[in-house]
Amino acid sequence: MTAEQASQQPNLSTGPEYAEQKAEALPQPVSSKDSHSTIVDTARLWTSPQTVFSRRHWMTDVDPIHSTFPLAAYCFMTGFIDSVSFTAVFVWCGFQTGNSVQLALALARLFSGPPGQRDTSFHIADQQALTSVLTFIAGASLGRIGDRMGAKTRAWLFLGTMIQALFTMAAALTAWKSGQGSIAEVRGDPAWTNALSFVALAFMSASLGLQGIMGKRVNTQFATTIVLTTVWCELMADPKLLNFRQRVISRDHKLIAIFALFLGGFVGRAIIDAKGAAATLGVGTGMRVVIAIWWLFVPGTGGKTGKPTTG
Template sequence: MSSDEKDVENGFRSPSPSTGAVERWRTYLFQDVDGKQCSFPLISYCFMTGLINSVGFSAIYVWMAFQTGNTVQLSLAVARLFNGSHNYEFQLPDRLALCSLLTFIGGAFIGRIGDKMGSNTRAWLVLGTFIQTVFTMAAAIAIWKSGEPAVADARSDVAWGSALSFVCVGFMSASMGLQGIMGKRVNTQFTTTVVLTTTWCELMAEPSLFKIRKLVKSRDHKAVAIFACFVGGFVGRAILDRVGSAGTLGVGTGLRFLVTLSWIFVPAKKGAAKK
């Protein structure tokens, strides 16, 4: 009996080339990315913040990512209970703001999965961004099926109000919450990619703010994050006026998928542990 036959008889098999390829691919995916070389996907995250917010705010005057505004809006809704007007109605914009806040928190909570996989590994960054893609696609389908208009006439007359519009708001906000915690975990000058108030403050406090002739990463990346969000809002509204809410979110879905793929090509952090 040959040695190979003895190995098979004893339950041992030589590793196939495909097994080695799978192991190398797994090792590659579970390497931590280099935060200094994550600019493209993080700038894209900031762009998506502007685009997604443009859809929600244009229709219902509620932010999908900026939960400070939604939190204060809800506090004002509670304050109306005590102003003597006896108006105890929980108005539609307030219900939409509550939906956005709760689902944003839910999306951020999903981001804790990354703590188990490794929050800076390619595997989680690809998976997490793909989940954002699915959420954005689900939002597009929901608002498409609702048939509601894309732009509100006035703050007192929002464009959305059906059950499907709440589903759309929920998925958009969840995608933003997940994006925010993933951006935070990467820990770069782009911060969470969804909250620009802090970014504006840090930019104004930057000691090298006026060193125009010198590249300063801590300053320049913050400025780029703000600009990308602005451009995202501008582009989002331009697309919205042409193809409506569902079409704009469809474009956002495609962009998110491209960002998903881009994480695969981000170089590993030097000395990253192989898992």
């Protein structure tokens, strides 16, 4: 690039969305004239398999711009896992806002009504909500390991996703050994009530807690890959929302996240109806292993492998 060309480059700001801003500011490659979708253009597997097993490759940061596929798969897993927990006990393993409010209502119930006639029991639905909240936090705390290894390194993204797979496998085994059903017909009558089913719920929540912190650390338009309320709001507020003449990462990746989570919930419920919760979680375990391996092939910053990140 000549000095004159460099002077014509736009002034890029720094911040949480620097990568997306940079991607939009740079000139489009010649191949962008082809009718390729956003998800293909931003997620090519450029990494050569021959370099996968080098230490430098493992300890290199992935390029957030080219992490579209595994992050979309994370969103898919959110819908997939939540379909199991909500179908069985009407608890969202990944959406802790509802669980937190439910616990607040349970506490307020202690003061409802005249003294001596108050409901002081700890309802099973509240117990399940508390289990989900606490284990979600515990799973998310494991994400601090990535701060030491490098939150965006392939090594941590692979290892962390494999831990998610182990949690999902443990949930499958405990759900199977619990011997209970998979579908609750009435909100007040959950399908899971024994100790092993609580353990299954705990492992599912922990897996999504860890996934959430890992997705957040990659720092893209996919956010945590779990909670989509913020994603919906940011999508509606995007100034380029209705600009259909060009690809807009800030809009398109949010749409991918929303669709992937919706698809995950649909597929999860379909498998539950056919094979049950334990089998569904078993399938989810295999999916997480595939995602873990996928991280090893995501290109490094600038589309190059083995290049340490700076700044």
